[in-house]
Structure formats: C-alpha cells, structure tokens
Amino acid sequence: MSRQAPKAHWPLLTMLLIGVVMMLGIAAVTGGHRGEQPNHYKTDGTADEVPGAVARGGPILSGQALDQPGIRLPHKTVALTFDDGPDDYTEPILDLLDRYHVPATFFVIGSRIPGHVDVLRRMVRDGDDIGVHTFTHPDLSGIPRWQQRLELDQTQFAIAAATGYLTNLMRPPFSSEIADINYPIWHSASRIGPYRIVLTDLDTKDWAHPGVDKIVDAATPPGDDGAVLMFHDGGGDRSQTVAALDKLIPQLQSRGYTFTTISRAAGDRSPWIAATLGERIYGTITLAAVQLSLWFSFTLTVLFVCAGVLALARIVMLMVLARRHAKRAETLRSRRDVLPGVTIVVPAFNERLGIEACVRSLTSLDYPDYEVIVVDDGSTDDTSDIVRSLDLERVTLIRKENGGKPSALNTGIAAARHEILVLVDGDTVFESNTLRELVKPFADPEVGAVSGNTKVANRQGLLGAWQHIEYVMGFNLDRRMFDVLECMPTVPGAIGAFRREAIQRVGGVSDDTLAEDTDLTMALCRDGWRIIYAPEARAWTEAPASLTQLWSQRYRWCYGTLQSMWKHRHAVVEDGRAGKLGRRGLPYLLLFQVLLPLTAPIVDVAAVFSFMTEDAVIIWGTWFGFLAAQLASAIYAFRLDHERLRPLWTMPLQQVVYRQMMYLVVIQSVASAFYGVRLRWQAMRRLGTLTAPVSEPPVTHEPAPVDNARVEGGRVGP
Known part of the structure; x- marks a missing residue:
C-alpha cells in the first residue's frame, strides 16, 4: 500500500468550503422574510423632477412611455394587489378571495417561490394576476442597471418554472402611492423596460400592523372612486391583513364595487407570455439553487x-x-x-x-x-x-x-x-x-x-x-x-x-x-x-x-x-x-x-x-x-x-x-x-x-x- 500522505482531499475540502460560502451567500440574500419598512425611500431629487402628467395620472404606468400619465381605475372598481409573497399567509388570502369570488394581483419575490410553486399555479388557475416584485427585494434606485436586470430576469425565470408563463406586470419594492412618487423611484422605473409598472392609489401600510380597522379605513376609496389597493401577503405576520380583507371586501361589494385584476383594468386580454423551454429550465435551476441553499442554511443552523x-x-x-x-x-x-x-x-x-x-x-x-x-x-x-x-x-x-x-x-x-x-x-x-x-x-x-x-x-x-x-x-x-x-x-x-x-x-x-x-x-x-x-x-x-x-x-x-x-x-x-x-x-x-x-x-x-x-x-x-x-x-x-x-x-x-x-x-x-x-x-x-x-x-x-x-x-x- 501507499505510504505517502494523501493530498487530494485538500482541494476537495477547499472546493467544499467555497461551495459552503456560495450556498450561505444565496441563502443570506434570498432567505429572509422581506416586507415594507419605514424610511426606506430615497430622498434625493424632488417631486418637481417627475413629469407632472405622471404625478397627476393613474398608478398603472407603461414602462415604454413613462412620461405619460398612468391608467386610473373606473368608478366603483378596485384592484386588490399583494406584495412580498408567496408566503405562509398567501394561501389563506387565496381561500378568502375564493370565498368572495374576488380576483387579485400578486407581486411576487422570486426567492420566495421555492417551496410555494403550487401557490403560484393556483393563482393561475383562479384567474389571478402575477407580477414581478424583484428576486431579493432591493431598492432599485440604489443598485446598478445590470443588477436591476438580474433581479427582474431571475424572478421571471422563477415564475416561468412554476407556471410555464412570463408576466408583463412589475411593482418596484418600496414604492407606494402614485401621488407620492419621487424622482429616484420614477428614474429607476424608466430603466426597467417593457413592463406595466404598477404603483398604488391607496397604501394600507398593513406591514406596520396598525390594526384591522385602520387597514380597512386606509383601503376604502373616497366616494365612488376606483382605486388600486396595496396589501402584503408576505414579509411577516399578516393575520391583520387577512382579517381586514374579510371585513373590507363585503363592505365594498355592498356599496356596488367590482373587483378586477391589473391586466383587465389596463385593457390587456392576458398578462401571460408563454415561456420558452430554455427559460423554464433556467428557472428550474434557479429555484433548485435557492431551495438547496435554504435547506443547507437550515441544516447548518x-x-x-x-x-x-x-x-x-x-x-x-x-x-x-x-x-x-x-x-x-x-x-x-x-x-x-x-x-x-x-x-x-x-x-x-x-x-x-x-x-x-x-x-x-x-x-x-x-x-x-x-x-x-x-x-x-x-x-x-x-x-x-x-x-x-x-x-x-x-x-x-x-x-x-x-x-x-x-x-x-x-x-x-x-x-x-x-x-x-x-x-x-x-x-x-x-x-x-x-x-x-x-x-x-x-x-x-x-x-x-x-x-x-x-x-x-x-x-x-x-x-x-x-x-x-x-x-x-x-x-x-x-x-x-x-x-x-x-x-x-x-x-x-x-x-x-x-x-x-x-x-x-x-x-x-x-x-x-x-x-x-x-x-x-x-x-x-x-x-x-x-x-x-x-x-x-x-x-x-x-x-x-x-x-x-x-x-x-x-x-x-x-x-x-x-x-x-x-x-x-x-x-x-x-x-x-x-x-x-x-x-x-x-x-x-x-x-x-x-x-x-x-x-x-x-x-x-x-x-x-x-x-x-x-x-x-x-x-x-x-x-x-x-x-x-x-x-x-x-x-x-x-x-x-x-x-x-x-x-x-x-x-x-x-x-x-x-x-x-x-x-x-x-x-x-x-x-x-x-x-x-x-x-x-x-x-x-x-x-x-x-x-x-x-x-x-x-x-x-x-x-x-x-x-x-x-x-x-x-x-x-x-
């Protein structure tokens, strides 16, 4: 037998440790529960630098014509939108929407899709819309353009792997009401490309857990105005959101309101774009890498x-x-x-x-x-x-x-x-x-x-x-x-x-x-x-x-x-x-x-x-x-x-x-x-x-x- 001390395991150990760092890096970036947080908005620039037509327009913008006013919803029409999922509260929200026969639009974080693939497939079956909310929830105005592209594309591929489709809907993280749009958000949105960029008319700020009644009040349109309403189905405890929806939806229905999705409100026949085989394979690999890193991080813990x-x-x-x-x-x-x-x-x-x-x-x-x-x-x-x-x-x-x-x-x-x-x-x-x-x-x-x-x-x-x-x-x-x-x-x-x-x-x-x-x-x-x-x-x-x-x-x-x-x-x-x-x-x-x-x-x-x-x-x-x-x-x-x-x-x-x-x-x-x-x-x-x-x-x-x-x-x- 050989008497020489073995050496091959040292390169293997080095590769293993490099792999550990990579897995931990992916897990650290993708594994957190993210939700809106106060004081995250950029303050450089002023509202005067945003085109007036945009600030006075509706919350559904065209990424190819960002200097034009956005689409407003008709009177007595609301679109429920949810950010930061899919997560543990997404399915209870879907159950509640089914009970009231109400559609919605979900802006998903790509890194949250592993483990919730069935939830996205259910959204497609139920007639809900799915939009991009980036892969790791960064402030798009604070990252370079190549990273913006990566955040959006990775999320599209993840959606494609789960549903077989791509989407043309997108909501920037940390965005809010169209009336409060500032220059950094508008400028970052102008570089996103051919998406429908969806802001909101009424931000419920449910991420702050203000209480069910305050969430309902914040989501109730004045008079007979139509509105895009912003809620959150991920990023933490959303029990107040579920309770508020259970109270808000019948109230609005009793006032004669109808519920729609963003794509229908914008006049699109469908938000879906069939994904290619390559896009689905790439998305599957992406989801597998994220899932593996999360399991590895859990095992290591x-x-x-x-x-x-x-x-x-x-x-x-x-x-x-x-x-x-x-x-x-x-x-x-x-x-x-x-x-x-x-x-x-x-x-x-x-x-x-x-x-x-x-x-x-x-x-x-x-x-x-x-x-x-x-x-x-x-x-x-x-x-x-x-x-x-x-x-x-x-x-x-x-x-x-x-x-x-x-x-x-x-x-x-x-x-x-x-x-x-x-x-x-x-x-x-x-x-x-x-x-x-x-x-x-x-x-x-x-x-x-x-x-x-x-x-x-x-x-x-x-x-x-x-x-x-x-x-x-x-x-x-x-x-x-x-x-x-x-x-x-x-x-x-x-x-x-x-x-x-x-x-x-x-x-x-x-x-x-x-x-x-x-x-x-x-x-x-x-x-x-x-x-x-x-x-x-x-x-x-x-x-x-x-x-x-x-x-x-x-x-x-x-x-x-x-x-x-x-x-x-x-x-x-x-x-x-x-x-x-x-x-x-x-x-x-x-x-x-x-x-x-x-x-x-x-x-x-x-x-x-x-x-x-x-x-x-x-x-x-x-x-x-x-x-x-x-x-x-x-x-x-x-x-x-x-x-x-x-x-x-x-x-x-x-x-x-x-x-x-x-x-x-x-x-x-x-x-x-x-x-x-x-x-x-x-x-x-x-x-x-x-x-x-x-x-x-x-x-x-x-x-x-x-x-x-x-x-x-x-x-x-x-």
Whole structure:
C-alpha cells in the first residue's frame, strides 16, 4: 500500500468550503422574510423632477412611455394587489378571495417561490394576476442597471418554472402611492423596460400592523372612486391583513364595487407570455439553487446548535465526573502505601539528548524496590554509551536490533523481575513521588493498568501554552471521566503502569497500530481489567516546539487512535465491564474526536460568514458563550491540577489557531484511513530542555533532580 500522505482531499475540502460560502451567500440574500419598512425611500431629487402628467395620472404606468400619465381605475372598481409573497399567509388570502369570488394581483419575490410553486399555479388557475416584485427585494434606485436586470430576469425565470408563463406586470419594492412618487423611484422605473409598472392609489401600510380597522379605513376609496389597493401577503405576520380583507371586501361589494385584476383594468386580454423551454429550465435551476441553499442554511443552523449543545453537555459532564474522581482520588491517597516491586521499562531509539535526564530521574525516585530496564532499540547514536557511562546500580541496559517501540517494550517486559511494570518514554522525567502514586491503585486486584499525569515541560510561548492547556484541560479531564465511567481508552506511553498478568493475557504490546498505548489499553478494557487515572503521578515531557512537529505528532496519534478504534470495534457488542469501552468510550471518541472535528471547518466558515448577515449576533453570541463555558472548565481543571491560571489568557487565540490545526489533523487522518495509507512512525526533533520545571504554587510536590540535562536537537522514535 501507499505510504505517502494523501493530498487530494485538500482541494476537495477547499472546493467544499467555497461551495459552503456560495450556498450561505444565496441563502443570506434570498432567505429572509422581506416586507415594507419605514424610511426606506430615497430622498434625493424632488417631486418637481417627475413629469407632472405622471404625478397627476393613474398608478398603472407603461414602462415604454413613462412620461405619460398612468391608467386610473373606473368608478366603483378596485384592484386588490399583494406584495412580498408567496408566503405562509398567501394561501389563506387565496381561500378568502375564493370565498368572495374576488380576483387579485400578486407581486411576487422570486426567492420566495421555492417551496410555494403550487401557490403560484393556483393563482393561475383562479384567474389571478402575477407580477414581478424583484428576486431579493432591493431598492432599485440604489443598485446598478445590470443588477436591476438580474433581479427582474431571475424572478421571471422563477415564475416561468412554476407556471410555464412570463408576466408583463412589475411593482418596484418600496414604492407606494402614485401621488407620492419621487424622482429616484420614477428614474429607476424608466430603466426597467417593457413592463406595466404598477404603483398604488391607496397604501394600507398593513406591514406596520396598525390594526384591522385602520387597514380597512386606509383601503376604502373616497366616494365612488376606483382605486388600486396595496396589501402584503408576505414579509411577516399578516393575520391583520387577512382579517381586514374579510371585513373590507363585503363592505365594498355592498356599496356596488367590482373587483378586477391589473391586466383587465389596463385593457390587456392576458398578462401571460408563454415561456420558452430554455427559460423554464433556467428557472428550474434557479429555484433548485435557492431551495438547496435554504435547506443547507437550515441544516447548518441545526448542526451548529447540535454541536454547541453537545460541546456544552460534554463540558458539564467532564466537570461533574472530574469532581467525583477528585473526591475518590483523595480517598485513595489517604490509604497506606502498598509498595510492590516495580520494573520500569524505557524503550529508547536515538535518545542521546534526553536519555540521561530520563534515567537519572528514574533512579532518584522515593521508592524502595524497583529496577530500571533501558531497551536500546537499535539506536544509531550513542544512547547506549550514555546509559552505560552513568553506571547506575538499578539500571539494566539491553541492546537489540531495531524492531519498533512495541518490540522494545515486549523485550523489556520479558526481562522484568517484578509483577508491576511501568512503561516510560525515553523523553520523560518523573517527580520523586511519582512511582508511589502510580502503583498505589494496584492494591485493588481488579486494576490492570494505571495512567499517570503527563505535564508539558516547555510551556513557554504560545504553542507551549496551548499544549499545556490541552494537557491539563483536555487529556486529564477526559481521563478523570473515563476512570469514573470505567472505559479508559488510553494509558499514555509517557507514564503508565501495568500488571504483568494483564499484559500477558492480551498477548503483550501489539504493533498492529501506530498508537500502541491506546491499542494495549483498549485490549485491557475488553479483557475486563479496570484502568485507573492517578493525577498525582506526574511525569514531565517535552512537547513539540514547532507547528510542523506538532502536526507530525498529532497525525500519528490520531491515525493510531482510528486504527485502535477500528481494531476494537467489536467491543460495542460485548457484555459486562468489557462492553463499557464499546458502549461509552468508543462512541465518545467517535463523536468528539472524529465526527465533530470533521464538521468544524464548515461551522467555522459559517460563523465567519455570519458577520455579513443578520444572524451575526446569534452566532457570535453562541460562540462567546461556548468560549466562556470552556474557560470555566479550564479554570476548574487547572485548580484540580494545582496550576496557575496565567496561561489561560491564550485560550481565545487557541480557539482560532490551534483548534483549527487539530481538526485539520483529524481530516488528514480520516483521509489516510480512507485511502488505506500505512504510516511509518513519525519522528520528532527535540529543541527544548528536558528538565522538569517546578509546578506553579500551590503544588507541594517537587520535581526530581535531573542535573539540568539539555536537549538541543535529535530524534525520538523508531
């Protein structure tokens, strides 16, 4: 199989995110409920600039002769017109019109047609008129001519897709009574083209919800005058409009009024123009794109809410279970030490720059009976010479051909004299009391392994601070939770203790995955052993000092975890303690370490995009609320680990830099698994010190002396 890291998914991800932005853009432009709003009229220009014949004429204008007066309706004749639909109130209005056998004219917004195609078809069947009210309801006087053309044409195509026809009727958004026409509206209408441009005689302003009686009064013509009446069937709550119509129509009928459509009032035999096949296909594509974008926006909103709820639920669960674990751990610490013999196994490959600090710390522990076995796994540097030159009584050096870390561990385990085994990476430093705390839980015969508490030694700088926060807040809180739930998935390679019998029962340390520590721990869980977390058993390690090193390390970790999850997938159907890993641990890992990170790029892009939409307050309010919840859990985690809170000021930056890198690692790992890539061990170059820094107050435990050994380069791992 290929060993090269896959790359094809990155262009695919880029295209996906571009598609997300496009879908969100369409949804943002077309998805809102639009209605008339006050103070939207342009005020530049005066009524004197509008031809007097137009201002004194009727509300039905000809786009090809805009300097001529418009058509007025005859006495005792009214035309009901509705703007901003189709919407939820359009069908109740149509039902009411049917009941009174009254026709009307509907000026539709093109972006509102998807999902209401049947409503437009009903209008055609009922003999109503349909007109254009633009695609997204912009002020036509404030947009360029090309955009005006696009707004009108897209709406025509949408109408064609729904009904099979085009229309010659059009009403500009934010227009009102012909007597109030101003120059910007008139000038923009003059560029529209061969439409009948319909204004109104009486604007009910029902969009302002003035009350049913006021709507009726505003729609009642004086004397026996004919009039074009403006209502709204979309853009919000139109219940007052429906109630007003139910009162107005019988009143006007009782006064002898007849109702007509705009096309009939203008003397047209029909407003309809048969659409071509191309126009109908184009309209269908337009409607599909709008519908898809609206569904996508809705789905993304649901995803955002679900992700937020899950993340908050996880934080609450972590804090509750961590508190329970802390109380139990305090009880365990108060017990008398049980001090069985211990063998510490240190696999080493080209560790010349850190092995002395590691071995010296391991031989300076406050523990009576233990041995240290260093297994040199075919190092090409002087790792073995350094260990031999230390001439330490407790230390045994074993040299073997390079076979990988699992092979080195199994060699050390085979040579061990004691039942309790502590497996330690060659880049790790112990505190003096670490071994006591680590083996104390083995007083319970059901305990098969104990995880220690890994600390970041090089926590200076942003990258070091971010990893320090992750170790304290993420890894250790998770391990407290897994301990309480009895489904620990990983005892870290940096510091873990095992019962020899437990390791032997699962066949030793396997090399089936790149995460041999996770693989071994899951195997122990499935074999029925309890896995404990001992937070006071601290070990210090040097974290990656560059983004490149961090990527390599986390890529290996994540890929190895995926391998282990797949290998132990059958734990889901197992019973008893063995099944807790499958019922609790694996679903948790799948949800929070795989699935949610895979959706994170889309959620982040949507959050950034929301700056340009009306949802910005909701989205960013949610984001900052989540950050506050994370900060609260981080403070609690730091208190549990007796750490100073100073590094937490970097958490907001961590959310917009470090977190993105972590989910990109997950994407790369999942892609590698999908392609069937078999990764080699990822070596990491050491650049900082390996001395164990003193934990910040109020810690009472001092780190082990390590002679200030320094790391100035080199590689770790076979």
